[in-house]
Amino acid sequence: MTLPAFELFRPATLDEALQILAETPGAAPLGGGTCLLVDLRHRKRSVDALVDLGRIEPLRAIRIDDGALVLGAMATIADLLDSPQVMESAPVLHAACKTFAAPLVRNRATLGGNIAHASPAADAAPPLLALDAEVELQSPTGTRRLPMADFFLAPCQTARTDGELVTAIRIPISNGTPSWGYEKIGLRKADAISVVSAAAVRGQDGGTVRIALGAVAPVPIRARAAEERLGSGAWSAADIAEAARLAGEEARPIDDVRGSAAYRKRQAEILVRRCLKRVAEGGEARGA
């Protein structure tokens, strides 16, 4: 099946892109295209125009700014894997990127696209939720930042308005390397959409933990009840088991071709328990 007809704009600057988006009815931003072009080909989405963000170099930058690791929306998954800053400051995201699709796709797929597409199974989402990341949105009238948890509204629906672009993801940098855990179940070990995924991050100071789950609800979610159960301070094995049980209860999965709801619920508990154990042990066992 061929791609449907559309106009294609390739602006060189962000301002130009925002202007085209504002002035062109039916225009959608194009990141790496690894989801959008497939959806267009299968007529699951329709657009009148695409605004390719690939020529806007600053959108691909990875930098430290004002106590945050700032990942440009057009940074590819391969860029994140190659970034010492991501490995240093967001190893849980780095671990997720290692399980993201296949290398051919990672060279095109972008972080901003993964988030803006808002699949419940988006691989980058649970780590970013657990890292308390913010989404930076820019429109012709200004810039706003949203907590990641407020960005996802429903499957493939976000708080981004038509005139806005996701320009960056901001991850607050804590003192020292945080403890973290990441787990993903797919139908095979590589190039697989997640059936269930979980991420947990705790600051080095032994404060509260943030736990996130993917592919078990209409949007990637924080497991807040589990987080509250643990609180700060040392955790016993019973604490971890109870928190994991609560996380499993918070999961609201569905049956689909990749797994049953019951399986996902059970695995959510198991994956959160594994993540929390790793966090309790110092959390650098994998992916760093």
Place this chain on the structure above:
Amino acid sequence: MERKPIRLTVNERTHDVVCEPNATLLDVLRDLGYTDVKSGCEQGDCGACAVMLDGKAVNSCLVLAWQADGCGIVTNRGLGSMDAPHVIQEAFADSGGVQCGFCTSGMVIATKALLDRNPDPTEDEIREALSGNLCRCTGYGQIIGAVRLAAARLNDSGSSPASSQSEDGREADSASRLRVSGDASPHGGEGREPDPTDHVPASDRAAKDDGEASSLREEGREHNPADHVPVFDEQADGGDGAC
């Protein structure tokens, strides 16, 4: 849709083509005669259309041709010829890593991308690197063996993959053990007899008429190999919107 002229440098040969905004890089490459680039799933699952785009291995079905304007592209055929195969291509032939051959071009490109970065990969690393390349003959064992053989030969010869081939593979034979027979060639020549000039793509026709690309594209559709490839429906189930 307005057509636009773009410039692609494919296997060190420059093409000026005019194409529509919804033409993929895959469409245009095949129109230009680079039929070693295969059209499989057209949704980034099978890797048959893999090419190097400015040094990065990508699925050409997921790149719009306009996005490749001004870029350098290397296809499997650009890595080596029948007379001077690339070490990787030769290893695929020697290992029996080629059965029907449809996936081979993409496998070779994915292997090159792996060995460029990781000259001595573990088996797990090889499997991961090729995870986006599907072989429907299920010859994965031999394919993985081919990658190991290619890595070993490249390492033995003391040359890195990066230095062992220029973009068109002319230097590849410096590190190769040339085979006599071309029967099991990984060459992507659509069943033609081996042609020593084949490393120069049959693209003169595109050079002479920019407008030809579009009509050629339609012809190509009639022979779309996707018709013979199992449907990859993992992303199309729509079950949880995990598209």
